Amino acid sequence: MNTQYRKALPGTQLDYFDTQEAVDAIEPGAYAKLPYCSRVFAENLVRRCSPHMLTDSLKQLIERKSDLDFPWYPARVVCHDILGQTALVDLAGLRDAIAEKGGDPSKVNPVVPTQLIVDHSLAVEHAGFEKDAFERNRAIEDRRNEDRFHFINWTKTAFKNVDVIQPGNGIMHQINLERMSPVVHSLNGVAFPDTLVGTDSHTPHVDALGVIAIGVGGLEAESVMLGRASYMRLPEIVGVEVTGKPQPGITATDIVLALTEYLRAQKVVSSYLEFYGEGTTHLTLGDRATITNMTPEYGATAAMFYIDRQTIDYLTLTGRDDAQVKLVETYAKQAGLWA
Template sequence: MNFSMNFSMNKAYRKPLPGTDLDYYDTRAAVDAIQPGAYLKLPYTARVLAENLVRRCDPETLTASLQQIIERKRELDFPWYPARVVCHDILGQTALVDLAGLRDAIAEQGGDPAQINPVVPTQLIVDHSLAVEHGGYDKDAFDKNRAIEDRRNEDRFHFINWTREAFKNVDVIPPGNGILHQINLEKMSPVIQSRDGVAFPDTLVGTDSHTPHVDALGVIALGVGGLEAESVMLGRASWMRLPDIIGVEIVGRRQPGITATDIVLALTEFLRNQKVVSSYLEFYGTGVADLTLGDRATISNMTPEFGASAGLFYIDRQTIDYLRLTGRDNDQVRLVEHYAKTTGLWADSLEQAEYERVLTFDLSKVGRNIAGPSNPHRRVSTSELAQQGISGKVENEPGLMPDGAVIIAAITSCTNTSNPRNTVAAGTVSEESQCPWTYP
């Protein structure tokens, strides 16, 4: 068995992408050939899934699969081939151990073990093993914590480093570089892939529930279990039926001083009440323009807390500006904008998209909130803290903290790390409080 095969692509509807040396698949033509004018009404998710079908689906079942999307039916399974797999070091390592074991079995039978490789590009980020033993008040805290991490994980890191050299299609981001979702958003996602002379949307599965963090870029990214990720890694389709695609119209503008965390906690409460379990959410509307990519990432990251599977934003000027800000190659940034505008994935191209269900959320009504830690949907307005017995007046000697008091400025890690406003604000609060602990 050879797991080094190339991606197979169909020939129908493959056309030159104007102004480039790449081809693309004209999904609009394929959809409109079945039902004229249907593409214009498709939501963003449906357009991306349809492109995947036109490019990769068995030609004999293509029409029937596209009809499920066009007619909003959920009667047949159709294949989805994610462009890449993203793993953290715990679950990703087990998948690579399986491949290493398969190599041993092939070698025992006299075969070439080097032929066993992931078919789909796989990125493994080592970020789930760090334990903070030295606080931020120690100027050498980073180096000391990293040394402890290396010592505790010596055998595991040795195997992970071996996989980087041994396997094709495996890219390892070593420890000390950041959190999986932050790296995925800021560095790893091209938004539009170009492979084998063809441009197509970036899509992925990841072995972490907060993989939809990168949905903020308009990238369909789903959190899955290790076995499903391994199956995709080996080139197998992830079979699905058309998901419930819900439009979430964002209106209004935030009040001064309101952070993305305030917004997402209010939004979590709202969406939980609206019963969006397993749905694909698409955020759009006049209020979206006021949200930075960091704000959008904060929202998309909380997708599992909404109960949904995906939380997508359209590709627009904010997306392009963010790609430039994070150092993406200029040619790649131009490709993203050109492809999105050509194929109907640009925000302005989705004004006539129709949703089976639309929810409206008003940013102007969001106040300052707290929630959690275990129940992020249990939002409490800061104006009600005393009323609910969470805060109250403390009598103590001037200049002295009361016994047992601890001041901590903290923000939930992967929800906020790609939002500079939130991380800087947390750090500022901790500095002003003379607090030795921050968890950015």
């Protein structure tokens, strides 16, 4: 973590990195013109990028260039059990190799907090109308997956920075949205935006909270897990202005299907979308998450909504700690991430 531009975050006991000062030092007034995604990437650079690369990396964002790779350090890795288990098997194998050479295998751990959700390999044998269907299905899962579940649960105790969400708690993206994302992290006395990579194409579901989250393959997730930067070039960032409000009888499904049809026609493949405008205030977090969940269906890499009152209300609704909810609002307004 760098030290330059680190300042006290007003109204808290935490620090933050004044990305606006860093960006405006290169080009006065540039920060106010940056898209939401670029502001989050810029903060990541100011906080984590090697100082000798910082100015050139920030210039890519300021000048809208894509001719230089810059490092991105996601705050979390989220895995489902199929690819996540494979990555942890690799780490277990690395521990064996370290032990054979006389080293300390306990030193082999994910550097970045890693959350593994057991949901992708589960099957339903008993339908919901049957008595005790949930308990019976869970018993079948445990019997069929005894060895696999044993290994997964072992990783939770054997490795640092690994959290396992047991089967029966819901699907990966629902849990990420409702429980796992803090939106703003507080670590080692510093507040910074939540960002993540996940081993599923629908990982951008949590973009609805203003969290840059993209789906990646297992090898890239494993690389990030071990603390390596994910190098990238500035993607095409496309604004999608939303006006008006849903008419009576219009559901989130209606909205997302219409948007998907429209966005496919606009050929937004690999782009980072940012939904903005007066119309977004009429979309609940559930509506927004329905839209962001369809990100792979219209071909984008990410589909961002800004942090606003809807975000705060949703965090409160889903039981986030009051202090955490207040931190999200305080940080977003200070860092220019508030809609």
